[in-house]
Amino acid sequence: MSQASLESRSLSSGLVIAGAYADKVRRTLFAQLRDLMRQDKEFAREIARAAGELNAVLYRILVEEVKVEKGDVVRIRVNYTIDPASKRIIWDYNTLSIEAFKRIPDEKVLEIVNDVVRNKLSKILEEFSRAPRAIEEKVKAFETPEEKVEAPPPPPQPVSISDVVASVDVLGETIDGGLLLKLSDSQERSVGLASVTPSGEELVIDAIIIHAGSSMRYLTRTRVKLSEYSENPSRLISDLEKIQPTTIPPQEAEKLIKDKMQNLL
Numbered sequence: 070m071s072q073a074s075l076e077s078r079s080l081s082s083g084l085v086i087a088g089a090y091a092d093k094v095r096r097t098l099f100a101q102l103r104d105l106m107r108q109d110k111e112f113a114r115e116i117a118r119a120a121g122e123l124n125a126v127l128y129r130i131l132v133e134e135v136k137v138e139k140g141d142v143v144r145i146r147v148n149y150t151i152d153p154a155s156k157r158i159i160w161d162y163n164t165l166s167i168e169a170f171k172r173i174p175d176e177k178v179l180e181i182v183n184d185v186v187r188n189k190l191s192k193i194l195e196e197f198s199r200a201p202r203a204i205e206e207k208v209k210a211f212e213t214p215e216e217k218v219e220a221p222p223p224p225p226q227p228v229s230i231s232d233v234v235a236s237v238d239v240l241g242e243t244i245d246g247g248l249l250l251k252l253s254d255s256q257e258r259s260v261g262l263a264s265v266t267p268s269g270e271e272l273v274i275d276a277i278i279i280h281a282g283s284s285m286r287y288l289t290r291t292r293v294k295l296s297e298y299s300e301n302p303s304r305l306i307s308d309l310e311k312i313q314p315t316t317i318p319p320q321e322a323e324k325l326i327k328d329k330m331q332n333l334l
Contacts, residue, residue, distance in 0.1 A: 077161070080123075081146045084327035087131055087169075088139030091208045094127070095120040098158075105151070112156060118201070119158035123147065125197040125204045126160075126190065130167060132211055134181045137169055139211065140319070142326060144168040162186045230309045233260055233280045237302040243332040248295065250302055252278060263287075263305060264329050265298050272298075276309055277317075277325050284322035285314040 078101065085093045098120045099106070099113075106112050127145060131137045148164040151157070165186060169178045185193070197204050235255040240262075243249055247266035254260050263276035272295060276287040289312045298305060317325075 077148050077150055079146065079148050082144055084142055084144050084330050086139065086323055087137040087141045087143050088212055090127060090131065090143055090145060091120075091124040091212055094124055094145065098123075102151075102158075109156070115156060115158055119149070119160070121201055121205050121208075122194065122197050123160055124208045125201075126162065126165075126185070126193050127167075128204070128208045128211065129189065129193050130182055130185050131169075134185060135167075135169060135178055140323070141169060142323065142330075162190055230278075231306055233278060234306050234309070237263075237305050239299055239302050241333050243329075245332065247272070248298055249329055249333055250298070250305060252276065252305075262326050262329055263309075264332070265295060265305075267295060274305070274308060274312075275325075275329075276305075276312075277322050277329075278314075279319075279322060284317050284319050286317050286322070286325070287312040287314050 080094070080097055080101065082090060082093045082097060095117070099116055102112070102116055106116065131143065137143065144167070146164070146166040148161040150159050150161070152159060163186065165182055167178050167182050233254060234252045236253045236257070238251045238253065240249040240251050243264060243266065245266055247264055250263045250265065251259055252261040252263060260280055261276060261278035263274065266273045266275070268290070271290045271292055274287065274289050274291060278285045278287065287309050289308075291308065293304075293308070
């Protein structure tokens with residue numbers, strides 16, 4: 070291992086559905102350490118071990134503590150180092166950061182992450198060290214197979230937007246000079262995401278709403294000023310009422326949501 074291996078590195082899953090987090094962690098770690106693996110083919114075993122260890126900790130947090138569903142979107146970040154003497158990957162769990170998009174407030178996720186790292190981490194690592202295969206099988210049972218064929222989306226339901234969306238909140242500005250808005254129901258649960266993007270003298274409204282098993286996309290142009298949405302986000306509800314939605318597959322809806330989140334400044 071080179072001296073550079075002593076430097077702290079960072080793993081980020083990007084936005085990924087919870088059912089695919091473990092595979093994304095494995096792929097990302099192998100990709101980051103590809104050059105070191107080429108120098109030492111045996112190092113592949115350590116990469117697999119380290120990915121398994123992290124996924125065991127993440128399983129405890131996401132599935133058993135936070136209780137995410139497979140379709141929820143999450144983002145995982147954590148730093149790690151490589152000990153050049155033992156050629157061992159060491160996770161810095163104090164830097165572990167998890168975001169859960171849609172149903173769970175970030176403050177609640179942070180509270181659970183801190184509790185697990187401070188009070189339960191040693192037990193999780195001991196269980197993983199004692200029976201890694203059993204833990205990995207539990208993680209795999211939660212994963213969503215990539216080759217799974219999605220059922221055709223159901224037809225649009227004749228429901229008013231105002232019956233689904235109760236509030237609209239600005240999440241922030243986007244890299245293209247627009248806004249990203251969170252759509253929530255009457256119980257403050259996220260039901261979708263909308264972007265309002267400048268395009269010439271117009272704005273492009275692109276909203277994704279997931280409701281009653283359907284994924285709907287609302288796409289239109291308007292000459293309303295961007296400031297009207299930043300100052301009064303709820304006006305988006307009445308604007309969406311005028312749009313005829315298109316039914317899209319769940320996977321496409323998830324990808325659109327991920328892409329929009331990545332555009333946040």
